[in-house]
Amino acid sequence: QVVIIIDDMGVSLRSKLVEVMDGPLTLAYLPYAKDLPARTKRAKSNGHELMVHMPMEAMNRNLDGGPRVLRTDTTKQEFQETVEWGLSQFDGYVGVNNHMGSRLTRDKESMHRLMSQLKGRGLYFIDSKTIGSSVAAKTAREYGLSYAVRDVFLDHEINKEFVRNALKKLEAIA
Numbered sequence: 001q002v003v004i005i006i007d008d009m010g011v012s013l014r015s016k017l018v019e020v021m022d023g024p025l026t027l028a029y030l031p032y033a034k035d036l037p038a039r040t041k042r043a044k045s046n047g048h049e050l051m052v053h054m055p056m057e058a059m060n061r062n063l064d065g066g067p068r069v070l071r072t073d074t075t076k077q078e079f080q081e082t083v084e085w086g087l088s089q090f091d092g093y094v095g096v097n098n099h100m101g102s103r104l105t106r107d108k109e110s111m112h113r114l115m116s117q118l119k120g121r122g123l124y125f126i127d128s129k130t131i132g133s134s135v136a137a138k139t140a141r142e143y144g145l146s147y148a149v150r151d152v153f154l155d156h157e158i159n160k161e162f163v164r165n166a167l168k169k170l171e172a173i174a
Contacts, residue, residue: 002174004154005097005126007053010039023047028097029090030055032066036090050093051126054086056101059131065100070114072107079110083117095124095146102131111139119143126150 005026009015010033018027019042027043028051029036040050055065057072068082087096096118104110105127114136118125124146127136140147152170155163 002170003148005051005150007097007099007128009033009043009053010036015039019043019048020046021048024049026051026095028053028099029093030066030099031086031089032068033089040090040092044092049095050090051095051097052086052089052093053099054083054096054101055099056104058100059102061103063100070101070104070110072104072110076113079113080117083114087121093123095126097126098128098130098136100130101128101136102134105134105136106131108135108139111135115139115143115145118145124148 003026005028006015006018007028009018009027009029011030015027016039018025019039024047026049029040030053032055033039044050055069057069058065068085070079070082074082098105115125118140125136125140127134127140127147127149129150137147137149151173152166154166154170156166
């Protein structure tokens with residue numbers, strides 16, 4: 001079985017085209033995108049599964065992850081408020097994955113903070129695996145969350161040859 005997750009939904013005009021494609025795809029929306037309730041409702045009505053693409057701190061702190069990013073250096077309350085904000089931007093999602101997040105997903109304390117908030121909500125967590133030392137999946141398992149880890153980035157480079165090779169790799173893994 002293959003699951004294709006389209007990340008970074010909601011911020012480009014092209015994501016509107018994806019929303020009306022025949023499903024099923026899993027669409028991960030950035031919580032700061034505009035018109036999320038209407039856009040996610042349209043996507044869901046076209047058979048797509050919805051996720052929150054939660055902005056998380058990258059190794060390079062100068063990268064812009066958006067207006068509200070989960071960070072390793074925030075207080076427990078600030079962290080909790082940022083998670084709550086991200087989860088309150090639209091309805092109908094069934095999981096969460098990380099937008100960027102190489103610094104945050106390797107930080108045990110931050111992953112415990114996140115998974116404790118996701119626990120009991122019936123959500124799954126997908127580790128986009130932006131860094132090999134991520135502890136996100138291990139921590140999700142400790143909290144009893146359903147989880148998975150990304151195997152292949154299909155479009156890490158935007159050219160046909162890279163995407164074709166990524167699809168071949170995906171097929172071999174499947």
